[in-house]
Amino acid sequence: YRGKEVVPGAPEAISGLKRAGKRVVYVTNNSTRTRVAYVEMLEDMGIAASIDDVFTSASLTAGWLAAHVKDDNISPKDVVVYVIGEDGIKNGLKDHGFVLAEDQDFDAGKALFGKVRFVVVGLDRHLTYHKLDIALNCIVHGAAFIATNDDASLPMEGGTIAPGAGAIVQALVTCSKHPPDFGSPFGKPNPMAFHEIARVTRTPLKAMVAIGDRPETDILAAKRAGITSILVLSGITREGDEVPDGMAPDAILISIDELNGLFPHISRH
Incomplete structure (x- = not known):
């Protein structure tokens, strides 16, 4: 899909894969929606x-943080997190028990800056200078800087694009002079999502095929995970665009509606 616009042929292609006995999962770097909201959106698109x-950069980030603090014998309910982001990441962190600091909590002064353990940054379509100010000072006072993803832009309906989470992440990198910690961003091209899918679905990586529209995230993540990749030209990448070195997919489709004719020839199982 592009924004709220379903790509022509996508529902039919996905239904065809399911009829052929393939498990279809959805991996998104967009951290704004909850997994439930994504299910509802997909169903509205047929x-x-x-x-x-559904695997989102928000759910992957929240799950990783919960495991990380538990490895340190710390309960998430004792950990304060400041979020630049929307419901997807906020609800994901709350579901794991983390305490979220709100903007107004910092109005009384700077005492709270040093109590924030993590600053988590994702896409925030209501970004303000005040939020960047709070996040910067939390990082300066010792909070770990976690990015859900670093997509520079995202495709929208009508062929337009919008700024992505990467624009916000880079703003904080610039002013804090501090890159994201712990190997984040956890979204693509980090192969974490594909390893998590393999674990949850008990599917070997060699039996997976990744389909996406962005070489620097979707295809690179697939290559890092060692799985087959297909680039579709119905999103960010268009016909005639140059694919960066080291990000060449195993196959290229003009649109996802061509998928059923190609799939039997590229699957490794």
Whole structure:
């Protein structure tokens, strides 16, 4: 899809894969929606899905942070997090028990800056200078800087694009002089999502095929995970665009509606 606009042929292509006995899951770097919201959005587009089929940069980030603090014998309910982001990441962190600091909590002074353990940054379509100010000072006072993803832009309906989370992440990198910590961003091209899918679905990586529209995230993540990749030219990447070195997919489709004719020839199983 592009924004709220379903790519022509996508529901039919996905239905065809399912009829052929393929498990279809959805991996997105967009951290604004909850997994439930993504299921509802897909169903509105005529694509049946369940929450177990959806993996977001927000859910991956929240899950990693919960495991990280528990490894340190710390309960998430004792950890304060400041978020630049929307419901997807906020609700994901709350579901794991983290305490979220709100903007107004910092109005009384700077005492709270040093109590924030993590600053988590994703796409925030209501970004303000005040939010950047708070995040910067939390990082300066010792909070770890976590990015859900660093997409520079995202495709919208009508062929337009919008600024992505990467624009916000880079603003903080610039003013803090501090890159994101712990190997984040956890979204693509980090292969974490594909390893998590392999674990949850008990599917070997060699039996997976990744389909996406962005070489520097979707295709690179697939290559890093060692799985087959297909680039579709119905999103960010268009016909005639140059694919960066080291990001060449195993196959290229003009649109996802060509998928069913190609799939039997590129699957490794």
